[in-house]
Amino acid sequence: MSRDAILGAIRRGLRRGPLPDDQKLALRARLDAHPRHLIPARSQVPRPAQVALFIANVEKEFGSVTRVPTLADVPGAIADYLAAGNLPAHFAMAPHPELMDLQWALLQPRIGRAQPSDLVCLTQAFAGIAETGTLMLPAEPTRPTTLNLLGDIALVVLRASRIVGPYEDAWNWLRARHDSTTGGFMPRNVMLVTGPSRSADIESTLELGAHGPRQLHIVLVDDDPAAIA
Amino acid sequence: MQITSPAFKSNVAEALADPHLQKALHFTRPRFPERRAAAVAALPEFETLRDIGRDIKNHTLANLDFYLEIWADNVEKSGGQVHWCATADDARAAVLAICQRVGAKTVTKGKSMISEELGINEHLEKHGIEPVETDLGEYILQIRGEGPSHIIAPAFHLNREDWEESFRKTHTDLPADRVFGERRDIMVEARTILREKFIAADVGITGANFLIAETGSSVIVTNEGNGDLTQTLPKVHIALASIEKLVPTLEDATSLLRLLARSATGQDFSVYTTFSTGARRPDDLDGPEEYHVVVIDNGRSAMIGTEFQDMLRCIRCAACMNHCPVYFTVGGHSYGWVYPGPMGSVLTPSLIGVEKAGHLPNASTFCGKCESVCPVKIPLPKLMRHWREREFERHLTPGAMRNNLAIWGWFARRPQLYRAATRVAAWGLGLLGRKRGRFSWLPFAGGWTDGRDLPAPEGDTFFARYARQQRHKS
Numbered sequence: 248m249s250r251d252a253i254l255g256a257i258r259r260g261l262r263r264g265p266l267p268d269d270q271k272l273a274l275r276a277r278l279d280a281h282p283r284h285l286i287p288a289r290s291q292v293p294r295p296a297q298v299a300l301f302i303a304n305v306e307k308e309f310g311s312v313t314r315v316p317t318l319a320d321v322p323g324a325i326a327d328y329l330a331a332g333n334l335p336a337h338f339a340m341a342p343h344p345e346l347m348d349l350q351w352a353l354l355q356p357r358i359g360r361a362q363p364s365d366l367v368c369l370t371q372a373f374a375g376i377a378e379t380g381t382l383m384l385p386a387e388p389t390r391p392t393t394l395n396l397l398g399d400i401a402l403v404v405l406r407a408s409r410i411v412g413p414y415e416d417a418w419n420w421l422r423a424r425h426d427s428t429t430g431g432f433m434p435r436n437v438m439l440v441t442g443p444s445r446s447a448d449i450e451s452t453l454e455l456g457a458h459g460p461r462q463l464h465i466v467l468v469d470d471d472p473a474a475i476a
Numbered sequence: 477m478q479i480t481s482p483a484f485k486s487n488v489a490e491a492l493a494d495p496h497l498q499k500a501l502h503f504t505r506p507r508f509p510e511r512r513a514a515a516v517a518a519l520p521e522f523e524t525l526r527d528i529g530r531d532i533k534n535h536t537l538a539n540l541d542f543y544l545e546i547w548a549d550n551v552e553k554s555g556g557q558v559h560w561c562a563t564a565d566d567a568r569a570a571v572l573a574i575c576q577r578v579g580a581k582t583v584t585k586g587k588s589m590i591s592e593e594l595g596i597n598e599h600l601e602k603h604g605i606e607p608v609e610t611d612l613g614e615y616i617l618q619i620r621g622e623g624p625s626h627i628i629a630p631a632f633h634l635n636r637e638d639w640e641e642s643f644r645k646t647h648t649d650l651p652a653d654r655v656f657g658e659r660r661d662i663m664v665e666a667r668t669i670l671r672e673k674f675i676a677a678d679v680g681i682t683g684a685n686f687l688i689a690e691t692g693s694s695v696i697v698t699n700e701g702n703g704d705l706t707q708t709l710p711k712v713h714i715a716l717a718s719i720e721k722l723v724p725t726l727e728d729a730t731s732l733l734r735l736l737a738r739s740a741t742g743q744d745f746s747v748y749t750t751f752s753t754g755a756r757r758p759d760d761l762d763g764p765e766e767y768h769v770v771v772i773d774n775g776r777s778a779m780i781g782t783e784f785q786d787m788l789r790c791i792r793c794a795a796c797m798n799h800c801p802v803y804f805t806v807g808g809h810s811y812g813w814v815y816p817g818p819m820g821s822v823l824t825p826s827l828i829g830v831e832k833a834g835h836l837p838n839a840s841t842f843c844g845k846c847e848s849v850c851p852v853k854i855p856l857p858k859l860m861r862h863w864r865e866r867e868f869e870r871h872l873t874p875g876a877m878r879n880n881l882a883i884w885g886w887f888a889r890r891p892q893l894y895r896a897a898t899r900v901a902a903w904g905l906g907l908l909g910r911k912r913g914r915f916s917w918l919p920f921a922g923g924w925t926d927g928r929d930l931p932a933p934e935g936d937t938f939f940a941r942y943a944r945q946q947r948h949k950s
Contacts, residue, residue, distance in 0.1 A: 249560035250548075253719065253773045256562075257541045260780030266542050274542055274724075278690050281725040284528045287521045287734070304744070342761075360761040363675055379745040388759035392708050396701055414730045426757065429554040433691045433753040435763050436708070441745045444701040448613035449639055449659045451504045451632050457612060458667060458674075459701025459748070 283415050290378040290412030295476035297377045301410050302467070304380025308442030309455055310463040317468065321404055322351050324466045329354075329367065332462075334400065338367035343389040345371050346404065360391035361398060368398035372405040372465075374417040379441055382465070383417045385424075386436035395438055401460035408471035414439070477592050477623050479828055481812030484835035488806045492927065497807050500633045508798035511742025512849065519738065529735050530853045532728045533789035537780065543689040543722050544771070550692025554754030556767040567772045568599040571681065571714060574768055575605050578712055580678035586696060586703030587611035588683025589627055589792060590716045590772060592814045593827070596681065607681075608673045610702040612666055619646045625808030627815065628740050628794045633807055636662070670702070680706035680764070684717035685791065686732065687769070690725040693753040694769055697736060697746045704748050713764040715752065718772045720788040732791055735851035739793040775827045783862045787822050789852040794819075796846035796856055802839050805927060811836055818846035822859040830863055834872050837863035898937045906935035 258264055266274070290300060302312045313324045329336060340346055340356035346369065347358070361368045370390055374383040382403055386392045395401060411417050424432045444459030455461050469475055480487060491497055516522045536543055548558045561567035571594075575583060583600060585591065585607055597607040597618070609618040613631035617624060619642050624630030640656045643665055656662055682703050684694040694715040696703045707713040723729050737743040756763040779785055797803040797817025808816035813833070815823050821836035830837075837860035846856040867873050873881075887894040909915055909932025916929050924930070 249562045249566055249773075252562045253560055253771075253777060254541045254544065256773065256777035257544075257719070257780055260777055260782070260785075261538065261541070262781060266539065270539075271542060274539055278546065278724055281690060281727050283727050284532070284731040285521055285524055287519060289519070308743075308747075363671065381745055381749075386757075386760060386763060388757075388761060391761040392704070393762045396704050396708060414733075415727060418726045418730070428757050429754060431550070431554055431691060431753070433554065433693060433751065435554075435752070435754055435757055435760060435767075437693075437751040437753075438704065439745070439749040439751075441743075441747050441749075444699065444747055446612050446663060446700045447741070448611070448616075448629065448631055448700075449662055450500075450634075450636055451507055451629065452659055454660050454663050456667070457663060457700035457702070458610065458670065458705055 286413045286415065287378060292412070294471065294474040297412055298407055298410050298467075298474045299476070301375050301377040301380055304377065305442065305463075305465060306380075308380055309445070310380065310442045310465060312465045312467050314467045314469055317470070318345065318349065318406075321346075321466050321468065322349050322354055325369065325402060326352075326354055328402070328464055332400070334367055338369055338402070339365040339394060339398065340368075341370040341390050341394055343371040361393035361396070363397055365398050367400045367402060368394040369402040369404070370394040372403050372409065374420060375405045375410040375465075376412075376414050376417055376439070377410055378413050381414070381439050381441045383421075384438045384440060385421060385434040387434060392436050392438065395440060396459050398460055399456070400462045400464065401443070403463070403465050404468065405465055406468045406470045407474045410471075410474070477595055477814055479813050479832060481824060481828065481833040481836060484810060484812055484839065487810040487812055488839075491806045491810045496635060496638070497633055500635055501804050501807055504629075504632050505804045508742070508794075512739060512795060512798065513742075515738040515742040515744060518744070519734075522735075522738065525731060525734055526851055526853055528731050529791075529851050530789060532723060532731060533852050536723055536728075537720065537785060537788055540719065540722065540780070543724055544719060547687055547689040547692055547722060548771075550689065551754070551769055552692075554692050555757075556692065556754045556769060559768060559770045561770055561772045561774070564594045564772075564774050567594050567716070567770050567774070568596060570770050571596055571716075572599060572603055572605075574712065574714055574766075575600065575679050576603070578678060578766075580605055580712075582606045582608060582673065582677050583679045583681055584608050584610050584674055584677040584706045584710065585614070586680070586682035586698065586706040587614050587630070588681070588716055589624075589814055590683055590718055591681065592624060593774065594716070594772070596716070608670070608677070610670050610674065610706055611698070612663065612700060612702075615666055615670065616642055623809065623814070625816065626794060626797065627792055627819075633809070674705045674709050677706075677710045679712040679714060680708075680710040681714045681716065682707050684715045684721050684769075685736070686729045687717050687722045687771075688724075688726060688729055688751070689722060691751075691753055693751045695729060695749065695751050697733070697749050699741070699743075699747045701748055704750055707750075707752060708763060711764055712766040712768070713752065714768045714770060716770050716772065718774065719776050720790075732851075736791055736793050739795040739849065739851040779826050784822065784826055784859060786854050787819070787826065787859060789854055790819055790823070791852060792819075793851055795849040795851065799845040799849050801841060801843060801845075806839070818856040818860070819854075822854075822856055822863065825863050830867050830870070831872055834863070834867045837861075837867070895937065895939055899940065902933040902937045903935055906933045908932070
């Protein structure tokens with residue numbers, strides 16, 4: 248059987264049999280502790296600077312950010328963004344409670360996963376990572392993956408209290424999750440998204456909007472008093 | 477993929493005489509190093525992270541059997557299936573069996589070098605299944621019937637005219653008189669056509685940049701989003717991964733990801749870094765119903781415990797080729813198989829045999845730039861030297877080269893004679909080349925001087941200068 252053949256060949260190369268129990272225990276302890284390595288200093292700053300770093304990194308990677316004071320201001324910010332871009336008022340929206348509870352007024356969200364015909368998609372971010380301006384978007388029934396990919400315009404709502412410095416802090420939040428079907432914490436899919444889709448395959452020159460969204464716009468809700476400078 | 481590595485020399489002759497290729501190489505050459513340098517300068521911890529990256533990979537390789545078993549258990553616990561494949565044949569058969577079982581007609585593909593290594597496309601086509609490459613670069617290469625010339629920028633050897641010509645020839649249902657005003661128009665046409673393919677596909681095949689033992693996840697890294705559409709829309713996702721992609725934890729993967737994009741494209745982080753763990757969960761609104769990982773050995777385990785084990789640390793960033801003077805003179809296709817540049821010069825002989833790929837480790841100036849930029853500190857020049865030694869031991873080195881090495885060896889074992897001879901040569905060449913400081917032609921060295929100039933010695937040998945400096949010091 249291939250499994251045994253491969254494991255056997257590896258052990259022959261390492262000049263040993265299966266690991267003895269004490270060494271297995273030590274490796275299991277490493278897995279359980281999942282120790283962090285060096286964390287770059289750039290994101291280890293006070294909260295207001297962390298949020299500013301997140302925004303600066305999103306913009307550096309050709310994304311854009313609007314800050315609003317409360318969740319209730321999100322529909323207005325989105326309406327303004329769509330109007331400014333001459334975009335239609337209807338869009339696909341994640342069935343996330345944070346979004347479902349909002350008053351959308353003249354906007355027309357369609358709740359559910361994205362369809363290939365959707366021009367604009369709106370989802371909610373689990374976390375923002377200041378280190379590189381990255382969004383963490385784990386798949387959930389309330390956060391379908393297609394919303395991150397199929398639209399020309401990707402809109403994302405992120406609460407400032409969900410911005411962390413390094414990726415490792417966001418992993419720890421995810422580790423608090425429990426998936427009853429697998430017994431683990433990982434959702435089927437976790438996307439880390441940094442800016443809109445792009446390619447440099449044609450003459451090594453960067454163009455935005457290769458297969459995924461051409462624009463990534465984040466509505467950042469200032470729900471964290473400590474993060475406001 | 478067809479192997480032309482034994483014809484490296486004639487491949488190179490063609491590449492040097494190809495003005496289109498030379499134009500593309502010349503255009504791209506400065507860009508990769510500039511971008512990497514800027515990203516590295518912005519992260520003061522980068523050098524320390526390289527040590528960490530090396531250590532994580534070494535730790536994993538030393539316990540690879542243990543971590544593979546943990547990883548496979550976790551894949552299965554999360555609703556995925558693992559297919560262990562010792563050889564390329566096994567892997568092709570496993571992929572085909574899955575596609576046939578679900579009655580697949582078309583298969584979309586994310587960019588994957590292991591897929592090129594295995595020849596998945598040819599195998600699927602032979603059995604009536606249409607594979608569609610969706611990475612822009614891979615898509616045009618598929619249209620043109622070419623292989624990639626670079627592991628992360630597979631089609632950078634093509635110029636804009638080549639894209640336009642191929643698109644006009646292939647997309648015949650579009651108006652023949654359409655205008656490609658800018659690069660963007662080319663991309664939009666590919667985006668539109670491939671969108672249909674994504675939606676129609678029955679199976680999506682991706683590679684994997686990492687496998688994570690702790691969670692049973694596979695990770696892909698892309699900028700276009702094609703890999704994500706490939707693995708999200710069809711009802712079946714197959715990830716292809718070789719055994720050395722494994723790391724123990726999310727933290728280990730994260731540290732390596734801090735190195736990967738910076739070393740590759742000079743980005744701080746790629747646009748889409750996606751962790752796949754099992755199949756669609758009961759209440760999910762999208763995602764594949766089946767998740768398979770085809771885990772492949774195909775020659776890797778035979779490198780463990782040998783002097784080539786360090787090569788298994790490679791995370792396929794392409795920094796080594798991006799900084800290689802030989803690669804940017806001859807282009808990727810000259811290397812004659814899947815993996816070009818310094819990493820290919822070490823890996824290819826391991827995977828297809830030094831008797832076929834012996835030219836590759838010889839095609840190096842040993843300038844050491846590759847090792848100095850490698851994010852996991854693989855001693856590439858040393859490993860190429862090991863291949864040269866193996867080649868020599870097996871009497872695969874050409875006669876003329878063996879003779880010249882023997883002559884050099886005879887002198888090198890007689891230091892006084894060696895110093896006298898080099899003194900005369902340095903003095904003579906220094907005198908002859910005093911005016912220009914370099915030679916554009918030398919007798920018996922035309923093959924060397926055709927491609928570049930030889931700097932003239934400044935009249936002295938290294939030994940003489942070293943001895944003089946030592947005297948000054950004391």
